[in-house]
Amino acid sequence: MFGYYLDLALRSLKRNPVLTGLMITAIGFGIGTSMTSLSVSRAMSGDPIPEKSRQLFMVQIDSWGPDKRGERNEDGLDENMSYIDAMALSNLHAARRQTRIFSTYLNALPTDPKQKPVGIIVPAVDSDFFPMFNAPFRFGGPWSRSDDQEGSPLVVISRKLNDQFFAGANSIGKAFTLDGVSYRVVGVLDDWPLVPRFYNLHIRPYGQIDEIFIPFTRAIKAQASTTSGMSCQDTTTASFEVRLRSECLWIQLWVELPVAADVVNYRTVLNNYAADQQRTGRFHWPPHTQVRDVMQWLKYRHIVPNELGLLVLASFGFLFVCLMNAMGLMLARIIGRTQDISVRRALGASRTSIIGQCLVETTVIGVLGAILGLLLTLLGVMAMRAALADDFAALAYLNAKAVGIEVLLAIAATIGAGLYPTWRAAHVEPALQLKAE
Amino acid sequence: MLIAVQIAITLAILSNALGLIVDRLSWSARLTGIDEANIFFVYATSVDKPPSFTALQSSDLALLRSIAGVANAYATNSFPLEGGGWSMSADLEPDQKTASAHISYYFVDEHALDTLGVKLIAGRNFNASEIVDRDGSSAPPATGIIITRTLAQRLFPRGDALGKSLYTETKDPSPIIGIIDRLQGPFVAATGFMSTFTENSVLAPFRPLGESSTYVVRTKPGGLNDVMKAALSKLEVINGIRIISARSMQEVRARAYRSNRGLTLILGAVALILVAVTAFGMAGLTSYWVAERRRQIGIRRALGATRLAILRLFQKENLLIAFSGVLVGILLAISLNIWLIGRFEMVRLNPTYVIGSGFVMLLLGQIAVLLPALRAAQVPPALAISGSRVS
Numbered sequence: 001m002f003g004y005y006l007d008l009a010l011r012s013l014k015r016n017p018v019l020t021g022l023m024i025t026a027i028g029f030g031i032g033t034s035m036t037s038l039s040v041s042r043a044m045s046g047d048p049i050p051e052k053s054r055q056l057f058m059v060q061i062d063s064w065g066p067d068k069r070g071e072r073n074e075d076g077l078d079e080n081m082s083y084i085d086a087m088a089l090s091n092l093h094a095a096r097r098q099t100r101i102f103s104t105y106l107n108a109l110p111t112d113p114k115q116k117p118v119g120i121i122v123p124a125v126d127s128d129f130f131p132m133f134n135a136p137f138r139f140g141g142p143w144s145r146s147d148d149q150e151g152s153p154l155v156v157i158s159r160k161l162n163d164q165f166f167a168g169a170n171s172i173g174k175a176f177t178l179d180g181v182s183y184r185v186v187g188v189l190d191d192w193p194l195v196p197r198f199y200n201l202h203i204r205p206y207g208q209i210d211e212i213f214i215p216f217t218r219a220i221k222a223q224a225s226t227t228s229g230m231s232c233q234d235t236t237t238a239s240f241e242v243r244l245r246s247e248c249l250w251i252q253l254w255v256e257l258p259v260a261a262d263v264v265n266y267r268t269v270l271n272n273y274a275a276d277q278q279r280t281g282r283f284h285w286p287p288h289t290q291v292r293d294v295m296q297w298l299k300y301r302h303i304v305p306n307e308l309g310l311l312v313l314a315s316f317g318f319l320f321v322c323l324m325n326a327m328g329l330m331l332a333r334i335i336g337r338t339q340d341i342s343v344r345r346a347l348g349a350s351r352t353s354i355i356g357q358c359l360v361e362t363t364v365i366g367v368l369g370a371i372l373g374l375l376l377t378l379l380g381v382m383a384m385r386a387a388l389a390d391d392f393a394a395l396a397y398l399n400a401k402a403v404g405i406e407v408l409l410a411i412a413a414t415i416g417a418g419l420y421p422t423w424r425a426a427h428v429e430p431a432l433q434l435k436a437e
Numbered sequence: 438m439l440i441a442v443q444i445a446i447t448l449a450i451l452s453n454a455l456g457l458i459v460d461r462l463s464w465s466a467r468l469t470g471i472d473e474a475n476i477f478f479v480y481a482t483s484v485d486k487p488p489s490f491t492a493l494q495s496s497d498l499a500l501l502r503s504i505a506g507v508a509n510a511y512a513t514n515s516f517p518l519e520g521g522g523w524s525m526s527a528d529l530e531p532d533q534k535t536a537s538a539h540i541s542y543y544f545v546d547e548h549a550l551d552t553l554g555v556k557l558i559a560g561r562n563f564n565a566s567e568i569v570d571r572d573g574s575s576a577p578p579a580t581g582i583i584i585t586r587t588l589a590q591r592l593f594p595r596g597d598a599l600g601k602s603l604y605t606e607t608k609d610p611s612p613i614i615g616i617i618d619r620l621q622g623p624f625v626a627a628t629g630f631m632s633t634f635t636e637n638s639v640l641a642p643f644r645p646l647g648e649s650s651t652y653v654v655r656t657k658p659g660g661l662n663d664v665m666k667a668a669l670s671k672l673e674v675i676n677g678i679r680i681i682s683a684r685s686m687q688e689v690r691a692r693a694y695r696s697n698r699g700l701t702l703i704l705g706a707v708a709l710i711l712v713a714v715t716a717f718g719m720a721g722l723t724s725y726w727v728a729e730r731r732r733q734i735g736i737r738r739a740l741g742a743t744r745l746a747i748l749r750l751f752q753k754e755n756l757l758i759a760f761s762g763v764l765v766g767i768l769l770a771i772s773l774n775i776w777l778i779g780r781f782e783m784v785r786l787n788p789t790y791v792i793g794s795g796f797v798m799l800l801l802g803q804i805a806v807l808l809p810a811l812r813a814a815q816v817p818p819a820l821a822i823s824g825s826r827v828s
Binding site for chain 2: 022026029030033037067072105107109116117118119179180202225229239302305306307308309310311313314315317318320321322324325327328329331332335336383384386
């Protein structure tokens with residue numbers, strides 16, 4: 001029976017190619033546009049570290065008070081905290097793992113004198129950073145916690161840098177000159193696409209992979225200047241030592257809190273610390289703190305451009321309109337085939353078989369529309385890469401799961417749009433139509 | 438019915454999209470106030486430790502200014518559309534609780550106004566003796582500042598800004614010695630806090646000294662690329678091992694707005710295709726109705742209706758349906774806008790775009806229905822009465 005319906009379906013579709021073509025085009029375009037914008041949106045608002053994003057928290061504390069609160073974020077909290085608070089809070093050891101982070105700009109001198117020196121953004125982190133963020137290692141591993149305290153000149157480098165400077169070999173123990181100081185390589189990372197790079201949203205969070213990591217204490221010893229943003233109240237460019245004692249905000253603190261109970265505990269510890277500061281007179285306001293997990297953090301920082309939201313909306317509106325058009329076209333076809341259907345009914349076909357045949361037809365259209373939609377999505381994704389800055393180029397992609405969902409959606413939507421026309425076709429009366437001839 | 442729904446949705450999306458597109462396009466077309474066609478920037482970073490940053494910068498600038506085709510140059514902390522820089526609050530009195538204004542802060546010397554090509558509309562430029570070295574170890578007060586017209590008008594609406602002082606970085610007052618026409622800040626933000634003070638710029642007489650320097654260079658008209666290449670090659674061979682790169686203002690502008698422009702254009706394309714699909718949909722659906730009502734039309738014709746009357750009938754029907762769709766669409770557009778403002782920092786709906794889109798939809802409807810309606814009018818009375826159905 002199915003083979004017969006398929007045969008009928010293909011014949012009737014071929015009979016009016018323009019109409020069929022329009023239907024397939026409408027569905028294809030609708031699916032293509034909405035899937036393209038959805039895939040870009042998904043990529044940009046996607047979770048950079050899905051296995052752990054709910055356990056990693058960014059710590060914020062208000063150390064400027066309501067009078068001087070920055071206006072950048074809705075709650076008046078800055079993304080960075082002062083050196084004083086970063087040190088004090090990390091010394092509390094209230095989290096399973098934690099890392100202080102700021103990024104600096106250093107010059108790397110290759111061992112080959114023919115190669116030019118290269119300026120690189122270098123995050124200064126604690127050793128917990130690597131297990132916290134699931135950093136994969138190719139050779140070696142992170143430095144130890146005692147190295148953290150010493151501030152030893154050690155580096156972890158990326159695979160790309162290892163290929164560039166050491167021809168991809170195991171470079172553990174080799175020397176590496178940064179800003180005139182010799183560092184020793186202790187670890188080489190494997191490919192590690194952390195997109196967006198949520199711990200530094202200042203510089204190309206979608207386009208830049210960090211290549212070199214040094215210990216936080218080392219960067220402090222070297223008095224490295226920050227490139228990840230700094231807010232100061234007045235002693236803006238005073239000396240480094242003064243900056244360490246000042247209320248300048250330039251250091252991030254991330255903690256790992258695996259369970260909800262840990263989060264509650266940490267919030268209490270954080271607020272107690274702020275209350276202590278109030279008691280000692282350093283703060284003149286009640287505790288104002290916050291911890292946010294990765295996705296909350298990205299949302300808080302408005303990382304996804306607003307235009308993208310409207311684009312997704314417009315695309316789905318477009319899909320809806322396309323489906324309505326497809327429905328209208330299918331209705332037009334039914335009208336054209338009323339005679340056909342009535343003859344078949346008079347010959348004994350039940351309503352169910354008419355419905356069955358219509359469903360097969362709409363499914364065929366749905367499948368063809370899905371194929372077209374898929375092709376258009378591929379084109380659309382390529383167009384998005386070209387139109388957007390190379391920052392987002394790596395992002396818009398299609399994986400098998402998305403393709404599967406898209407095809408199912410196309411077919412389901414087409415069948416949905418075809419429900420009313422199918423219902424109309426099923427109610428064509430046999431006798432009346434024959435008589436009208 | 439289907440047509441009305443399609444029109445409503447299209448109208449809602451179109452009017453919002455138009456508002457956003459126009460807003461973003463005009464945002465990215467704003468002038469920075471500098472001579473963009475003839476300016477490029479040089480970044481120079483020292484790898485080894487030079488004996489004196491002051492001497493290094495002086496020789497760099499002397500070299501740059503001596504290159505054929507260069508009109509002027511100066512060293513700074515940032516420039517318009519760079520993406521990052523200094524911002525702070527500017528107060529009329531010391532120790533204010535809320536800022537009088539928020540500003541962008543540029544380090545300049547006496548060559549800056551000429552290099553940037555900005556117009557001094559009141560007061561004077563800095564003298565060479567007023568420029569103070571700044572190497573990051575201290576924050577000396579600015580002996581005088583030059584501010585933009587927008588900032589002057591905002592803080593001193595009576596027009597008496599010259600000579601008054603502002604409190605910016607430190608507790609010491611900075612007297613306003615000059616006012617320039619316009620200079621955009623370095624931050625590129627369409628929405629949010631960082632977009633609220635783009636025209637409030639303050640020029641402070643400081644010479645930024647350190648391992649990294651940023652130079653602004655203005656060329657005489659024509660030949661910017663050659664001059665840029667010459668600057669790069671000449672700077673690379675002096676003052677020790679350095680990493681030097683250059684970028685023209687045009688490139689800076691393109692980079693600043695690239696992704697926003699891309700998204701906006703794509704949004705425009707989708708909106709346009711949406712309108713087209715709705716128009717085709719209207720034509721298609723009307724054809725279907727014409728086919729369905731052949732008999733009715735034939736009867737009307739037989740009873741004496743002219744072709745024109747049939748045409749008018751369909752046009753009027755379409756107008757009625759489209760109008761109801763437009764009305765619903767306007768309500769939908771407004772509610773969509775309110776939701777978008779809450780969720781996505783959207784721009785407010787411009788009534789012109791809503792009404793305009795409504796008119797476009799009505800017009801499109803009339804055009805789309807023309808061909809099917811004409812075909813309907815051609816239905817001969819006799820054929821229709823005999824009741825033969827279209828197959």
